Amino acid sequence: MNVLARLLTLCLATLAITAEAKITKYDIENISSRPGYFQYPRLDLSNAKSATLTITKNAPLFEQQLTSVEITFPEAAKLTATNFKLVEGRYRALVSGAWVFKEVIVEVDSINFEQRMPLNINVYVSERTAFINPQAENNNPGGLLFSVMGMVRDATPIRLVDSAALVIGGKKATFSLRDRLQVNPNPGSGNYIPDGFVVDVLWYGRGTKTLYLPAEVAPWDFDSIEVIALVFNGVSDIDRTISVKYKDQAGSERTSPPVPLKNLLDQVYGPIMQ
Numbered sequence: 434m435n436v437l438a439r440l441l442t443l444c445l446a447t448l449a450i451t452a453e454a455k456i457t458k459y460d461i462e463n464i465s466s467r468p469g470y471f472q473y474p475r476l477d478l479s480n481a482k483s484a485t486l487t488i489t490k491n492a493p494l495f496e497q498q499l500t501s502v503e504i505t506f507p508e509a510a511k512l513t514a515t516n517f518k519l520v521e522g523r524y525r526a527l528v529s530g531a532w533v534f535k536e537v538i539v540e541v542d543s544i545n546f547e548q549r550m551p552l553n554i555n556v557y558v559s560e561r562t563a564f565i566n567p568q569a570e571n572n573n574p575g576g577l578l579f580s581v582m583g584m585v586r587d588a589t590p591i592r593l594v595d596s597a598a599l600v601i602g603g604k605k606a607t608f609s610l611r612d613r614l615q616v617n618p619n620p621g622s623g624n625y626i627p628d629g630f631v632v633d634v635l636w637y638g639r640g641t642k643t644l645y646l647p648a649e650v651a652p653w654d655f656d657s658i659e660v661i662a663l664v665f666n667g668v669s670d671i672d673r674t675i676s677v678k679y680k681d682q683a684g685s686e687r688t689s690p691p692v693p694l695k696n697l698l699d700q701v702y703g704p705i706m707q
Contacts, residue, residue: 461583469577
């Protein structure tokens, strides 16, 4: 019985850790690529079509770990790299049997993936077969095969956790709260739009827009927040406010600062409510 009890406890602990892991997906927007100086006849690795990165964060610290990278090409088989290690500020993974090569090394910049930042991925032909662990060598890892670069974009599937319907300006508006906090994807829009909670709005007769509500947490801690529900206060179009109920990293339930709803709607739809 003691053995069974210990096994049950271990299983429950493993499930709890797994449940608290946050897995996010990112891709590269406006991807571009260039060949390296190491070329192989009839292997066309130019014009990379897409690059998808998977990041895992485990409780309680939710530190990011790059777990996989997939790069696709129009004229060549895709490249998938896993088991990354952080070496001198860059992630590296060793891939065996890629295309015609015995080994290639995939090197990815270590950046804050929650921010919209440029990202570089370099792929080398491993020339260090005499070393026990070429993946961890701090020197030049080998002959550069190709590079991929572009702007990181959050591509994690969206899940809605709450919704509410209001009548605003005589028209029905449906508000849908996303499960994850996000960085504003259009920082150069000319208007100040905060990073934080994300609410999609379907306002009948006026279209669909996205609202960003400020969160009292830094972007690198977004994945430690559990989003719960929308909160509205006020009764008229002028005095109504919107906020979000959530659980912080310690599990305490909180509510974000109320924001005048009219200001947010005017910002994305234009000043259409007087």
